[in-house]
Amino acid sequence: MAVEISRRRFLQGSVAMTVIGGMSMAPSNLFSNEKEHGELSITTKTGTGEAKFVPTLCEMCVNKCAAIARVEDGVVTKLDPNPMFPKSRNMLCPRGNAGIQALYDPDRLKYPMIRIGEKGEGKFKRVSWDEAYDAILNGTDKFPGLAKILDEEKDNRSTIFFCAGEGMAEHTFKTFYTGFGSSNWLNHASLCLRTVVSGYGVTLGAYPQADLENAEYIIMAGANRAEAIVTPDTMDFFKRTKGRGAKLICVDPRFTNTAAKADKWLPIKPGTDLAFVLALTYVVVMEELYDKAYVEKYFNGFKQYKNHLYAEEYTPEWAEKITGIPAEDIYEIARDFMKHAPKAVYYPGRRSTFAKNDFQLRRAMAIFQALGGGIDTKGGLVFGKKLPLKGHSAVAPMYAQAEGVDVARAKGKPGYSDCAIVSGGGSWIGFRNRILEGKSVYPVRGMFLYKHNPMMNMPNVEKTAKFLKGLDLIVTIDTMPSDTVMYADVVLPECTYLERTDPVKTFGGPEPSIAVRNKVIDPMYETKPVIDIMRGLTEKISKPLFEITKKYDEDVQDDIADRGEAEVYKEFDLTIPFEHSQEELNEHAVSGYPGAYEALCKHGVFYPKMEEYFKQVSANEHVYYPDDEKAYSVREGKPKTNSGKVECNLANIAKKGVDPMPTWRKEYEYHVPEGKFRMLTGRHAQFTQSGTANNVMLHDLIHENYIWINKRVAKKMGIKFGDMIEVSSEAGKTRLKAYPTEKIAPDQVFFIHGFGEESEALTWAYRSGGNDNAVIVDEIEPVYGGAVMHSTNVEIRKV
């Protein structure tokens, strides 16, 4: 949702927004009210009597698939797919089905709590909401509140930072951050898809979708759509693989479920995809297989790129030595891809940053794709259409005392440079380490954390723990007592997604639509939706914090002298964005479309002419738009960059020390010392990171994660299936059981992310399997500051 910000005035120098990110929860015996686990049987058979049906949107991962909740006697007994949503195409994955167990998880956070033990100990006291808000403002004998911190820091709002995990209500929390006036916002971007979004963004002007419903030839490299489900890609694609219209080349160091669906699987050496793409590009350019008309019309810097490829001699023979992929395969794939272009896709993927060269890899992928003309076209990469929503008002006061990196530089203090470009989500690792190393230009003392679990979600857990222990005030808003919640001073329990209405959202693509998460049942225990939490909190803190601003902010003092306090306070009143209910805000957001709000309440989905277009073809198939109404091509192939061209050569980033064209460097080469293993991490269809770790139903499907070790290597080391293995690196250690398999190379190991929680309040997740981030070294990607996940070498031993 767009925000129309009412600016107070333009100060001399704006407060720069830096970036951060994460997600999480906390425990004690306040948590689980039924510890007699083991005997738990909490599935509820659906009945045949009366039931209520509520259309909602799933929050078990980031996809936001449409579901219909079945409610019997006030109990949610089943979540079924909502067939009307074009994005999720009438399906719910295992996690979506298991959403009921997130709602009825006995370990849920149920009441507001404040810390009574040592930080990180997980000892809390149940309090009322008002007491919790009061503790945030005034502190307790255990921790200082906002009033004390901001008074000591002379109203430098940036001493408090904010971070949020991805979610539909992230926006609501961010509205609070905007009003609060800190320059430090961190989200999951630098731990997730920052480099891919940015790489495509600067090259094509947007991060496009792939039309896997119509593409004939797909290279899926470092993306695992059979296990890391993305809608509609996963559903569109795997109906067409295996000789049924879509040829799949899977490039992955491991043999994944996606590889099992491939026509060809190429086990590439980790972190060398850039060399693979450069060689593909070399073949296509040298053999002149590219779409000459498209390149002529829509490329900037093609000649320079061509000369660069030749000068550096990025031949398939060169790439074979680096990637381990035979040169003949590279020739064949380059030729086949262009034969099928523009109905050929080098799949952009999502995922976190795997290697230091990830930004350049994404640029090279985007350029390679564009050489075939498969941009903004059916069967290629598509920009699609989006149905605009109306924004709402927010409060964005300017606090003269707030510091930011730009402000610091203007004052002659050293700034910082974790990475070349500071983007809207910050560099989490850069931020954390800077504070740990005492390099921050001002003290950072408190954090507000929404649906974010830094203890699990970023490399080097030991450093994160130290970082959290060093903060004076931690406020967490979450549904579960995560590892991070254990470090909180104040815990505010949010209700789950099935108990709240969230901001309405528009979903772009060839078949655009608007969808909403409607509240299915009332919040359980004393939990609340984040918008209600923000309303209660701002009512408590807005006025007292303004008093501190009045004390230190000369601009505000002058302004009050001119206009009177009441007028000035209006611009600092943090309660304003939360005056309306979510339902009212949603009704306003879609008020430009007649009948939309009613349709969203009834069906959960709306798009113009839905009544006319939406048809059920069979039990499994639905039509959302007629073929000629699908927005495959909206710009006749023209890229969305400012120049309207594919940018091969970015001279402006060269000034920041970044290669202007995708370039292979010696330091990117794959190397594992004798006796060590390259540590790989990844996703799984039954788990969403640490967010679903305590879901009893999903836990049934995967009890714990196992470490993949090559079978022959395991045999040599005397390791059998199920043996306990200690994995260690310079960052730390973790333990989990062994899975010897031929699906991985002899010098690599792999285990899925999201396991190995240390929070005792998580009955099922506690110490179940191993935590990848306990061993992954905190290296950052130099352009956007993304966490590099695949560059750590580890040792393993049987214990």
Next chain:
Amino acid sequence: MARYGMALDYKNCINCKACEVACKEENGVLLGADKHRIWVGVKEIEGEFPLLSIASNTFMPSQCQHCEHAPCQEVCPTHATHYDENGVVRVDPDKCILCSYCMNACPYDARYVDDRTMTVDKCNFCSDTRLARGETTTACQATCPTKVRIFGDLDDPNSEISQVLRDREHFSLKPHLGTKPKLFYLI
């Protein structure tokens, strides 16, 4: 009266296990890794890294085959296992004495013990939940991301399943046992 069966476009299966969870939530199947009515079979991959046989790594969704000649029904001493009016192999919890003959007789390993109802349980095509409410899909079919399953009446020539079985080649599991399964795997 119908003769229910299911066709499986098994090449679509990505082994995500949405069907297993949907089945458990719909039918109140007990939690526990050994308690499931449906599952996806995966074979250990053949070959040595990096030379692996892609074709050896298939995903085979499976469940009770609702045999027309069901060995489990034949051995049941109390007639707890029976065919209902739609040809679905059902278990009557009031009659089941947990002798487990059926578990041994089933060539498809489709049965497990429900410790709560003290019944040998298995898939019943959602007969007492979705079908009883007049719905026309099973929970596993409705939720499947890649739409592996087509459920329907084999006696109705116009049903989707009848049409697909006419149009496409298919096979059954262990046909040599003469059990006549009503699950059909599409090639």
